[in-house]
Amino acid sequence: MQHFDQSELLKQLPKQFFASLVEKVGKSLEKGHDLINLGQGNPDQPTPAHIVDALQQAASNPKYHRYSPFRGYSFLKEAIVQFYKREYGVNLDPEKEVAILFGGKAGLVEIPLCLLNPGDVALVPDPGYPDYWSGIALARAKMEMMPLRQENHFLPDYRELSPTVLEKASVMFLNYPNNPTGAVATESFFAETVSLAEKYGICVVHDFAYGAIGFDGKKPISFLQIDGAKEVGVEIYTFSKTYNMAGWRIGFAVGNEHVIEALNLLQDHLYVSLFGAIQEAAAVALLSSQQCVRELVALYERRRNTLIGALREIGWEVKAPAGSFFAWLPVPKPFTSEQFADLLLEQAHVVVAPGIGFGAHGEGYVRVGLLAEEERLKEAATRIGRLKLFG
Numbered sequence: 001m002q003h004f005d006q007s008e009l010l011k012q013l014p015k016q017f018f019a020s021l022v023e024k025v026g027k028s029l030e031k032g033h034d035l036i037n038l039g040q041g042n043p044d045q046p047t048p049a050h051i052v053d054a055l056q057q058a059a060s061n062p063k064y065h066r067y068s069p070f071r072g073y074s075f076l077k078e079a080i081v082q083f084y085k086r087e088y089g090v091n092l093d094p095e096k097e098v099a100i101l102f103g104g105k106a107g108l109v110e111i112p113l114c115l116l117n118p119g120d121v122a123l124v125p126d127p128g129y130p131d132y133w134s135g136i137a138l139a140r141a142k143m144e145m146m147p148l149r150q151e152n153h154f155l156p157d158y159r160e161l162s163p164t165v166l167e168k169a170s171v172m173f174l175n176y177p178n179n180p181t182g183a184v185a186t187e188s189f190f191a192e193t194v195s196l197a198e199k200y201g202i203c204v205v206h207d208f209a210y211g212a213i214g215f216d217g218k219k220p221i222s223f224l225q226i227d228g229a230k231e232v233g234v235e236i237y238t239f240s241k242t243y244n245m246a247g248w249r250i251g252f253a254v255g256n257e258h259v260i261e262a263l264n265l266l267q268d269h270l271y272v273s274l275f276g277a278i279q280e281a282a283a284v285a286l287l288s289s290q291q292c293v294r295e296l297v298a299l300y301e302r303r304r305n306t307l308i309g310a311l312r313e314i315g316w317e318v319k320a321p322a323g324s325f326f327a328w329l330p331v332p333k334p335f336t337s338e339q340f341a342d343l344l345l346e347q348a349h350v351v352v353a354p355g356i357g358f359g360a361h362g363e364g365y366v367r368v369g370l371l372a373e374e375e376r377l378k379e380a381a382t383r384i385g386r387l388k389l390f391g
């Protein structure tokens, strides 16, 4: 077979850190171990029945068997506008300020291709969701890391960034509720972000993937709720977490109309929008009762309380996340995050994600997903307790 070399573009993509974890997990499963896998971010609940029903009905509509309009159906963009108005009091223009995406990830990877030239600089949270790195690498742009520190509630401290870096930066990625730390943003932090973005001409890309998941009765705020935000940025929303639709691949970007136009333009060249029936079911998700979302958040909150309680009982001093479906747990001495994750896999058959996979400032932590039944979360804590690492 003839060998075809990969392009230079592909060769310079960042290595997928978590691929090696997936391999280790596979090997352990082959040995027949009863693993409790809390290492991934894959929602474990099904899509609510009324949304699946809407897809089933829409799938038989011949209208949707033809090509969809290039930039998506207007009914979905109208539904998104209503959703943002209802949930956040934010006004949007459906044709100019909304772009339909094949999931949040697609938009996050497309943004650097839309806005950055080779050598341009993007600011990225560290620790952070690794897919930001992918789009930046595809655009042959450069990353400057913004450390997220516990003492600053895992918000970047902009005073740590030099004016030279800020002058050079064209894009900034933020993500609250945060993967991997579970932190949430405050209004004052977002307001400071808008001022900084105005001053330095930076486009803020707020990844609101966990927007629906806030605990203790606190609803996470949208970046677009802040005065001036729409002028300096966009927010990326996904159906994956709010409605357990990760396999459906649908999300959207809202905000600054120039960025929305750039995304739509790039997508005109890449795709012909999503299957119309998926768009119809997505509109149903946004416009029908949100009781399913409230129940989902309550489920994650119960799991959070169970897990955090059980970990504290074994002597592990952990903080409860305020949002997202992750807990960010400090690694005991003398382990690195990877050594500790390996130890838990080998000796407790519990899978966690080592913090270093999310960036250098993720070292010292592991990420645990609240994506298993409460009994399994308790069992995970019991197994870890047997290793006698704490207290």
Ligand SMILES: Cc1ncc(COP(=O)(O)O)c(C=O)c1O
Residues within 6 Å of the ligand: 041, 102, 103, 104, 105, 106, 129, 175, 179, 207, 209, 237, 238, 239, 240, 246, 250, 251
């Ligand atoms: C922080 C963050 N952003 C975006 C996404 C992308 O979600 P999707 O592409 O399914 O919309 C994820 C998924 O895990 C995520 O954790």
